[in-house]
Amino acid sequence: MGIKTTASDPVYSVGLMTPESVRRRYVRSILVLCGLGLPVAALVVLIGEPYPYWERVMELIRQYSAGRGWPAWLPSAVVLLAVSSVLLGFVQGLVIVVHWLERKVAAHMQVRLGPMRTGGWHGWAQPIADGIKLFMKEDIVPESADRWLHFLGPIVAFVPAYVCFIPIPFGRDIQVFDMDMGLLFVFAISGLSVLGILMGGWASANKYSALGGLRAAAQLVSYEIPRVISIVPVVMWAGTVSLSGLMAVQSARWGGIFPKWFIFYPVVGQISFVIYLISSVAETNRTPFDIPEAESELVSGFHTEYAGMKFAFFFLAEYSYVFLASALGAVLFLGGGDSLPYLEWIPSYAWFFAKTFFLVFLFLGIRWTYPRMRVDRLMEFCWKFLFPWSLVNVFLAGLIFLWRWR
Amino acid sequence: MKTTDSNNVQNERVTPPFRSPVTPDEGELSENELWLNMGPQHPSTHGVLRVVLKMEGEIIREARPDVGYLHRGVEKLAENRTYSQFNILTDRNDYLASMLNNWAYCLSVEKLLGVRAPERAEYLRVIVGELNRIASHLVFIGTFGIDIGAFTPFLYAFGREREMVLDLFERLCGARLTYNYIRIGGVMADLPDGWGDQARSFIPHMRRCLKEYDDLLTYNPIFLDRTKGIGAIPKDKAVSYGLSGPNLRASGVSTDLRKDEPYGIYDRFQFKPAVGTTGDTWDRYFVRRLEIEESLNIVEQALNSLPEGDILAKGQRPTVRPPVGESYAQIEGARGWLGIYLVSDGTERPYRLHVRGPSFINLTILQEMLKGWKIADVVAILGSLDVVLGEVDR
Structure with a gap:
């Protein structure tokens, strides 16, 4: 094939972009997307909810196992293992999608095109190529680094990010494991990632990294508090911390028509959502709260001394948390897999992903619009603004729910 | 052994x-x-x-x-080059505003020679000089945004608007960074066909884009929080440290060589030097943002009154032998007073040349300014001084 160098090649025609050519390219992209998307959408609608099929498959496996005389716990254990590994691959696939989306969204916000070559269509394979590149790179450990901590840092940062996906309902009855305290589980486990960042920053034996690690510890621990308090009204309202339970409560309708999502709950819902969104951006270390990384101040902060796959693990953790925060936001405030009225024929997982990616898009837009805050102002913002307001919000929610239950 | x-x-x-x-x-x-x-x-x-x-x-x-990591000994090199040859090296001093470097150097040589550039050449110098000032300030706005943590304005300023200015320069002289366009006694080439219209269409575009920068940076609450009141330079301190250009004007001192001692034909144009009040980081940013507008006004006026005529003084040859003597010419560069001091011994090479680089002198205040601020403010303050290391180290 070789590399095209003609003027019709979009990469080279950037300088010649006219409104006409841009419009043509967008129209073509939309047509291609429709051509691919419509059949897939039709298939999704035809198949519908996957839960009945899953039940059938599980039944078959159990029968097979019973026929062989295997103990009853074996099939469920094997299935759980298989599902876990599928989830690991799935999370990484999501990271690839979110990463590609970030590059394209950022590029189009910044009057450029982003990756256009790798894989052919709009550089779809760029994150995969990046992953391969990172995998092939030499693993450099600074001479004066603490080798063990330097090795453990990225793992400790990434593993919680993956484990957090276990109780997330990707739609109605699509869940690895339905925990009664799913929400608490997610917050408890995701808090552990700070340790990895702190370890990485400390072990690098680099002053910039150490500053980055310390900033990260201070920031993530502080923003965890308004973030958790901001979801207390949801829990008070729904009366459960099980994520599937939260989704089920929001599947009801106000007046038989209006979706009973928490974001539509007057006053309390909106305040909760905004606080949750702001503190989630801070939790995922992204601009305007990216002071632990702070390219222009700390030269990438805690991961300055990381290369290759170790760097990739930090990277995977960051993007997994972006998706996780969006998924939680969708479940807590936007009804998760619940549909809009009269659109019940679209399966729940499609709704879930549409809402989640809407929030992901919001995250990306915020990142590429705002400058970075200064570290002391950031802490002031958390403790003097978000924290009191989240408490006021809980108080308000309590009053409203006392006055008129649900 | x-x-x-x-x-x-x-x-x-x-x-x-x-x-x-x-x-x-x-x-x-x-x-x-x-x-x-x-x-x-x-x-x-x-x-x-x-x-x-x-x-x-x-x-x-x-x-x-x-400082000194980019030292190339430009002033010494001048002693081994003819007057015309050295014009090329002035481009490399402040590489973001090469036109203005050319201009300062040529003014100094012309002062020695007693030559004056023809009318049309003076207008062309003003046009390209002001466009180059705009391009330089655009780089400042973009990189200052990156220092503060906003990446998007950089690609707007650097990749879109500055690119249009560079396209204009490329059509004019073939180069996009080191132009060597302004020559001793005039300019290198006349405008190509349609250049004036292209330059005119840039002006309203740039004015629209300034509004976009205002939304993204100038009045963005986080940006204000990061820059207002940070690294303020009081008026007296700014003067005693010898600051010049936008950094001095941001502290409230209204000096602009284009107004105070007009060189070339600057006395013919209507414009108002932008002046700040407190001299903090935001003021230094905002003065430059206002200066883009003023420069656009000047370019517009110059384009409208551009006369016909020669672009090089009559009988001007590439090899010049100025009489024995010395001269100092300074202009309002993009970063301050840009002066060139020349000593001639009557040969075709300068005996001694000295560049008064505004970046170097503006940088001297850094040591005192940084004390007591946070590391995040270091980049904001350093970025707001807008130094070009090519000029600092020379």
């Missing part, structure tokens, strides 16, 4: 007779302090500036700037 002996001598650690005052020493630190070496390899020192910071946590206790 002899060879091993000499090797041993070489391997012996020799104490240098001179110890740089910048070199950090652990002995100077009190408890809770550390040395942080910022640069010369650092994303926001704008080139190869090195600042050694004594920090207490995030707070700067002492700052020691270290």
Whole structure:
């Protein structure tokens, strides 16, 4: 094939972009997307909810196992293992999608095109190529680094990010494991990632990294508090911390028509959502709260001394948390897999992903619009603004729910 | 054996007779302090500036700037080149505003020679000079955004608007960074067909884009929070440190060489030098943002009144032999007063040349300004001074 160098090649025609050519390219992209998307959408609608099929498959496996005389716990254990590994691959696939989306969204916000070559269509394979590149790179450990901590840092940062996906309902009855305290589980486990960042920053034996690690510890621990308090009204309202339970409560309708999502709950819902969104951006270390990384101040902060796959693990953790925060936001405030009225024929997982990616898009837009805050102002913002307001919000929610239950 | 002996001598650690005052020493630190070496390899020192910071946590206790990593000996090189040959090297001093460097140098040589550029050439100098000032300030706005953490304005300013100016220059003289367009006694080439219209269409576009920058940066609450009141330079201190250009005007001193001692034909244009009030980081940013508007006005007026005529003084030859003497010419560069001092001994090469680089003199205040601020403010303050290391180190 070789590399095209003609003027019709979009990469080279950037300088010649006219409104006409841009419009043509967008129209073509939309047509291609429709051509691919419509059949897939039709298939999704035809198949519908996957839960009945899953039940059938599980039944078959159990029968097979019973026929062989295997103990009853074996099939469920094997299935759980298989599902876990599928989830690991799935999370990484999501990271690839979110990463590609970030590059394209950022590029189009910044009057450029982003990756256009790798894989052919709009550089779809760029994150995969990046992953391969990172995998092939030499693993450099600074001479004066603490080798063990330097090795453990990225793992400790990434593993919680993956484990957090276990109780997330990707739609109605699509869940690895339905925990009664799913929400608490997610917050408890995701808090552990700070340790990895702190370890990485400390072990690098680099002053910039150490500053980055310390900033990260201070920031993530502080923003965890308004973030958790901001979801207390949801829990008070729904009366459960099980994520599937939260989704089920929001599947009801106000007046038989209006979706009973928490974001539509007057006053309390909106305040909760905004606080949750702001503190989630801070939790995922992204601009305007990216002071632990702070390219222009700390030269990438805690991961300055990381290369290759170790760097990739930090990277995977960051993007997994972006998706996780969006998924939680969708479940807590936007009804998760619940549909809009009269659109019940679209399966729940499609709704879930549409809402989640809407929030992901919001995250990306915020990142590429705002400058970075200064570290002391950031802490002031958390403790003097978000924290009191989240408490006021809980108080308000309590009053409203006392006055008129649900 | 002899060879091993000499090797041993070489391997012996020799104490240098001179110890740089910048070199950090652990002995100077009190408890809770550390040395942080910022640069010369650092994303926001704008080139190869090195600042050694004594920090207490995030707070700067002492700052020691270290310059010279980009030293090329431009002033010495001038002594071995003819007057016309050296014009090319002035491009490399402040490489973001090469036109203005050419201009200052040519003015100085013309003063020695007693030559004056023809009318049309003067207008062309004003047009390209102001466009170059706009391009330079656009780089400032973009990189200042990156220093503060906003990446998107950089690609707007650097990749869209500045690119249009560079396209204009490319059509005019073939180069996009080091132009060598302004020559002794005039300019290199006349405008190509349709250049004036292209330049005219840039002006309203740029005015629209300034509104976009206002939304993204100038009045953005986080941006204001990061820049308002940070690193303020009082009026008297700015003057005593010899600051010039936008950095001085931001402190409330209304000086602009284009107004105060108009060189070329600047007395024919209507414009108002932008002046700040407090001299903080935001003011230094905002003065430059206003200056883009003023420069657009000047370009518009110059384009409208551009006369016909020669572009090079009559009988001007590439090799000039100025009479014995000395001259100093200074212009309002993009970063301050840009002066060239020349001593001629009557040959075709300068006897001595000195560049008064505004970046170097503006940088001297950094040491005092950084004390007491946080590391995040270091990049904001350094970025707001808008130094070009090519000019600082020369």
